[in-house]
Amino acid sequence: MTLRFLLALRMLFLLAGTSPPGRPAVLGVVVEAYRAHLGGSAVSPGATVYEGDHFSTEEGGSLRLRCNAALLELAEKSAALVRHAGDGAQGLEAEAELVQGTLVFSTAHASELEIEARQARIRPAGNGRTVAQVSIIGPKELHIYARRGALLFSYRGESKTINEGESYEVILDPPEDGSEKKQTTPSARRPPRAFLLVAVGAGATAAAVIVHENHGHKGMESPDRP
Numbered sequence: 744m745t746l747r748f749l750l751a752l753r754m755l756f757l758l759a760g761t762s763p764p765g766r767p768a769v770l771g772v773v774v775e776a777y778r779a780h781l782g783g784s785a786v787s788p789g790a791t792v793y794e795g796d797h798f799s800t801e802e803g804g805s806l807r808l809r810c811n812a813a814l815l816e817l818a819e820k821s822a823a824l825v826r827h828a829g830d831g832a833q834g835l836e837a838e839a840e841l842v843q844g845t846l847v848f849s850t851a852h853a854s855e856l857e858i859e860a861r862q863a864r865i866r867p868a869g870n871g872r873t874v875a876q877v878s879i880i881g882p883k884e885l886h887i888y889a890r891r892g893a894l895l896f897s898y899r900g901e902s903k904t905i906n907e908g909e910s911y912e913v914i915l916d917p918p919e920d921g922s923e924k925k926q927t928t929p930s931a932r933r934p935p936r937a938f939l940l941v942a943v944g945a946g947a948t949a950a951a952v953i954v955h956e957n958h959g960h961k962g963m964e965s966p967d968r969p
Contacts, residue, residue: 767794770825770837771810778804779817797824800844810837813856818845828857845878860885861915863938868893868904885913886943899937914939 771792773779778801779786786798792808799822800806806817810825817823821844828838839846841860850856850873857866858877865887867873873892880886887896888910896903898915905911917939 768827770794770796770827771808773806774809774814775805775807777806778802778819779806792825795824795826797842798822810839811855812852813837813848813850815839815856816847818847820844821846841877841879843879845876847874847876849874863896863898863913863915866895868895880912883915885915887911887913888943896938901937903938903940905940910943912941912943914941 769791773786773788773790773792776786776788776790780799780801781790782797786806792810798806798808798817800817800819802819804819808815808825815823815825822842823846824840824842826838826840828836836855838857838859839848841858846858846860848856848858850867852870853867853873857864859865860877860879861883863885865875865877867875869892871892873894874890875892875894876886876888876890878886887894887905889905889907891907893907894905896905896913915938917936919935
């Protein structure tokens with residue numbers, strides 16, 4: 744009997760070590776949703792946001808998520824993936840990958856959130872209230888507007904601080920200038936730039952920053968409401 748008991752106890756320990764994994768980690772909650780989707784299904788305010796969730800909006804739609812103290816907004820015809828940040832060395836808590844369209848984020852701490860778009864990364868340059876808009880406008884083109892607070896933009900090992908109030912069209916992997924190719928030998932040619940910033944008037948983008956204002960009270964209604 745003692746031997747059977749010991750064998751049974753050992754099996755319990757072995758089974759405990761091979762138990763199935765738990766549910767995905769919780770990242771936040773859906774605050775507002777209008778013509779918005781989680782995966783292929785409509786999403787409503789109050790829904791829990793889990794690790795790896797993929798959100799999208801239809802034409803005329805909008806979505807607002809809260810992840811800890813950070814706020815994320817998707818404009819119409821936009822899509823984003825949310826997950827825990829993989830760069831634990833810098834203390835990042837969460838990140839959102841913008842797949843298409845426009846995303847607006849608001850946060851008070853640099854460690855709360857980082858945005859990825861076309862492999863480029865955008866995050867607050869420091870602690871303090873930061874509000875910014877990131878848009879994908881082409882395969883290698885982004886638009887970034889630092890409405891409040893400064894941003895740190897990085898891509899392929901190069902970085903640039905975007906100060907409060909500045910608005911840029913960002914060209915990733917820009918082509919080399921033709922005149923430079925003619926005047927510089929291959930051995931002396933400078934390494935190609937990772938990105939190019941083209942200043943854009945902030946006034947042209949200010950109206951697009953708070954995306955949910957276009958829908959008024961509709962943003963508070965569930966998309967699956969009859």
